[in-house]
Amino acid sequence: MTKPLVAVVGKPNVGKSTFFNKVCGGRISIVSNMPGVTRDRIYADAQWLDKKFTLVDTGGIQFKSDDVMFRHIREQAKIALDLADVILFFCDYKTGLTSEDYDVATMLRKTNKPVVLVVNKVDNYADCDLSDFYALGLGDVFPIAAEQKQGVGDLLDEVVSYFPEEEGAEDFVEAIKIAVVGKPNAGKSSLVNKILGYDRTIVSSISGTTRDAIDTPFEYNGQKYVIIDTAGMRRKRSIENDSVEQYSVMRSLNAVRRADVCLIVMDAKEGLSEQDVKIAGFIHEEGKPSVVVINKWDLIEKDTHTVETFKKQLTSDLAFMDYFRYITVSALTGQRVPKLMEEVNYVYAKSTFRVSTGMLNDVITDAVQAVEPPSMSGKRLKIKYATQPSTQPPTFVIFTNDASLVHFSYRRYLENYIRRAFSLDGTPIKLVFRGGEKDDE
DSSP: OOOOEEEEEESTTSSHHHHHHHHHTSOOSOOOSSTTOOOSOEEEEEEETTEEEEEEEOOOOOSSOOOHHHHHHHHHHHHHHHHOSEEEEEEETTTOOOHHHHHHHHHHHTTTSOEEEEEEOOOOTTTOOOGGGGGGOOSOEEEOBGGGTBTHHHHHHHHHTTSOOOOOOOOOOOOEEEEEEESTTSSHHHHHHHHHTSOOSOOOSSTTOOOSOEEEEEEETTEEEEEEEOOOOOOGGGSOTTOHHHHHHHHHHHHHHHOSEEEEEEETTTOOOHHHHHHHHHHHHTTOOEEEEEEOGGGSOOOTTHHHHHHHHHHHHTGGGTTOEEEEOBTTTTBTHHHHHHHHHHHHHHHTOOOOHHHHHHHHHHHHHHSOOOEETTEEOOEEEEEEEETTTTEEEEEESOGGGOOHHHHHHHHHHHHHHHTOTTSOOEEEEEOTTOOBO
């Protein structure tokens, strides 16, 4: 059975994201006193006592604003309500009951789902007067102070009381985590929506629409995935100090660290930029397999040399990761999006590749026989044997007489030889040399 879904809704700045982070045990949603920071639905797994569930943070609902962004936020919140098993309606004790709260309450009553009324920012339980909030007609009122986690236990007791009895655990299938990264407006969110087959994330021409790294589980051809739509990463000098965007970029970088595969989305009309190369460099350093996604291919005027021209430019700009794979797509039309999922599976399989010690040493022996190891100050490097201790990325430990004798050029030679021998394109590989007074990584 699937885990119950609990949606957290309310007007802006009532403490939804603070509560979400406290319950889920980390700074998942961005918390700021700036209205409209949370824009999409943010999912995270949570547990209270022996009950597991999924918590969904939503953007602040405003009915009186005609701003296009707040309209998108309302749409995303409504999707969360449609999917939810239990709804937490947050109000602010310090500001008191407002007309916006009444508007949200009216919307929630139409869902015909369990609604738990939460009054946040209550500092003094003994003297608090909650009588006004009963006027919303939603039953009992649960006062909490999310920042201090006061009253949260009683609230969660109420929430889990609505969950159905568990019928047994699901067969667990490891989900492949896909991080979608790139500059603002490269089409990341549109691509995510096309892969999922519905509008999961807000799509807008406004730079910085996606603020959080948004996780969405889905299934494709029997395999489970989690796709992570990230905020567009601009150059540092383009980001104000201590701005919300700084936190967004930090979350994007963290999404790369926890991903199994990264999709580097670029705008075909603009070509590969300096920032795209920096993003690719970060992914390479983190040891993540990746696919360069050339988006908006439908908008490019093409001839017989167009693809080859793009490939040459990519090869030049991404020389440090010459194992890269690429694909041309259109997030707008869906062109080659199914092929993109095949690429994801391909590079993931390469990053999890494991070879037997015997076969690895046969390849190392062939490499040494083809090109003799270098010498330094009259002492020659000797390769004894090799083993593979780990994957993601495939990591090979090579034991030598003296690791300090390993020249960069010979390291590169062995890396390329191993890569060709086992067809390890699409993923970084790591060589670690052991032996002598100094190990070399």
